[in-house]
Amino acid sequence: MTTIRLHNTRTRKKEAFVPLDPENVRMYVCGPTVYDRAHLGNARPVVVFDVLYRLLRHVYGPDHVTYVRNFTDVDDKINARAAESGREISEITAETTQWFLDDMAELGALEPDHMPRATQYIPQMVAMIEGLIAKGHAYEAEGHVLFAVDSWREGYGKLSGRSVDDMIAGARVEVAPYKRNPMDFVLWKPSDEGQPGWDSPWGRGRPGWHIECSAMAYELLGESFDIHGGGNDLMFPHHENEIAQSCCAHPEGDFARYWLHNEMLQVEGKKMSKSLGNFFTVRDLLDQGIPGEVIRFVFLSTHYRKPMDWTAEKAREAEAELSRWRAFAGGIDPMGGPASEVVDALSDDLNTHGAITALRKLYKEGDAHVFRKSAELLGLLTPELGEWTEDDVILHSTLSDEVLRERIVALVWERQDAKKSKNFGRADEIRDVLKEAGVVVTDTPQGPEWDVGPDFDPAKLESLK
Numbered sequence: 406m407t408t409i410r411l412h413n414t415r416t417r418k419k420e421a422f423v424p425l426d427p428e429n430v431r432m433y434v435c436g437p438t439v440y441d442r443a444h445l446g447n448a449r450p451v452v453v454f455d456v457l458y459r460l461l462r463h464v465y466g467p468d469h470v471t472y473v474r475n476f477t478d479v480d481d482k483i484n485a486r487a488a489e490s491g492r493e494i495s496e497i498t499a500e501t502t503q504w505f506l507d508d509m510a511e512l513g514a515l516e517p518d519h520m521p522r523a524t525q526y527i528p529q530m531v532a533m534i535e536g537l538i539a540k541g542h543a544y545e546a547e548g549h550v551l552f553a554v555d556s557w558r559e560g561y562g563k564l565s566g567r568s569v570d571d572m573i574a575g576a577r578v579e580v581a582p583y584k585r586n587p588m589d590f591v592l593w594k595p596s597d598e599g600q601p602g603w604d605s606p607w608g609r610g611r612p613g614w615h616i617e618c619s620a621m622a623y624e625l626l627g628e629s630f631d632i633h634g635g636g637n638d639l640m641f642p643h644h645e646n647e648i649a650q651s652c653c654a655h656p657e658g659d660f661a662r663y664w665l666h667n668e669m670l671q672v673e674g675k676k677m678s679k680s681l682g683n684f685f686t687v688r689d690l691l692d693q694g695i696p697g698e699v700i701r702f703v704f705l706s707t708h709y710r711k712p713m714d715w716t717a718e719k720a721r722e723a724e725a726e727l728s729r730w731r732a733f734a735g736g737i738d739p740m741g742g743p744a745s746e747v748v749d750a751l752s753d754d755l756n757t758h759g760a761i762t763a764l765r766k767l768y769k770e771g772d773a774h775v776f777r778k779s780a781e782l783l784g785l786l787t788p789e790l791g792e793w794t795e796d797d798v799i800l801h802s803t804l805s806d807e808v809l810r811e812r813i814v815a816l817v818w819e820r821q822d823a824k825k826s827k828n829f830g831r832a833d834e835i836r837d838v839l840k841e842a843g844v845v846v847t848d849t850p851q852g853p854e855w856d857v858g859p860d861f862d863p864a865k866l867e868s869l870k
């Protein structure tokens with residue numbers, strides 16, 4: 406069996422991945438807080454962990470992997486959005502959840518096996534908090550319940566490699582008079598009348614953010630599971646707090662054994678921000694006509710542990726390359742399995758850049774079945790992305806005029822079809838006119854490629870009926 410190696414944040418080493426139970430490999434990834442459209446940076450972990458999910462399914466079998474990704478549907482940002490818009494919280498969270506699912510589907514991401522909503526797991530969170538209080542790891546103060554970091558100094562901070570004292574010195578912590586240690590974090594907080602709330606042993610209130618992942622991971626994956634993922638902005642405090650809660654509530658388990666964190670995303674070399682005017686959502690790009698598969702390709706061209714720089718140039722190049730790939734292997738019913746070079750690259754800590762390099766080599770070699778199956782392992786050229794029709798395939802060209810480009814593509818395809826149906830007269834006629842007009846068509850094992858030459862004369866295309 407293929408050995409997958411993963412960089413584990415917890416040990417800071419690349420390690421051979423050995424699942425607790427190869428019959429049920431379990432992964433949890435922190436999902437979105439649903440109050441707004443996903444921006445481009447939100448989509449990176451979705452694509453990264455989708456590739457890992459596909460790889461795990463390939464190695465262990467599709468029925469032997471359980472992937473959980475949550476929706477945070479109780480949060481003060483959601484409450485604020487409801488207050489400013491005058492809309493119901495439930496309406497906002499339902500709408501945003503569906504937006505997220507639609508947008509991520511366009512990026513070719515498979516749906517996880519479970520997508521728990523925080524509001525559906527309140528009793529489980531309350532039970533976990535009660536357990537933490539009973540074990541001396543949490544305390545109630547002024548309607549709040551707080552996790553006591555001093556009760557677990559030996560473990561707190563290990564993931565991010567910081568001691569509690571370092572964290573107090575470096576972090577912006579919310580100082581509150583009722584906290585025993587400034588690093589203590591909220592498990593439960595009181596709700597006033599206008600805020601969403603649930604009855605609890607500590608009065609009507611709502612959970613803090615971190616407890617939901619601990620409670621839902623325990624319910625759906627157990628006290629020990631294999632992989633926990635998310636963006637590296639979540640490492641501290643969110644993941645550190647998840648570990649503290651879970652390991653103290655269920656000391657018989659290890660919580661997550663392999664921790665994976667993706668780096669952040671930039672746009673044209675700069676941090677994406679509303680003030681710089683380079684902030685956009687996934688939907689903004691889709692609406693500009695950039696296919697989701699192109700976004701996915703650009704993401705995967707950079708290793709997940711390196712900062713990803715989104716540029717318009719990369720998107721253009723990716724679209725041209727995917728067009729060639731689609732023309733080559735988009736229309737077949739693929740058989741067989743992926744190439745070992747692609748599996749090996751992905752198994753080396755998700756080396757997606759190396760996998761794309763291997764795909765380029767396969768494309769040159771000309772076996773459309775192996776190529777297609779290998780691309781699908783990266784979530785490219787998959788059935789989920791839908792069929793690209795011939796009309797979508799605009800072969801790579803330096804010609805910028807869209808209408809002319811489509812006209813030439815149509816002719817190139819017509820010539821292909823004519824050859825296939827042995828109508829060689831028509832095929833030759835089209836070839837001659839294209840040549841006359843200065844369009845250079847090259848037949849490659851992957852299908853025709855074309856470009857315009859220096860003597861391009863579009864008027865001559867019109868002589869063809």
Ligand SMILES: [Zn+2]
Pocket residue numbers: 434435436618643647
């Ligand atoms: Zn989480």
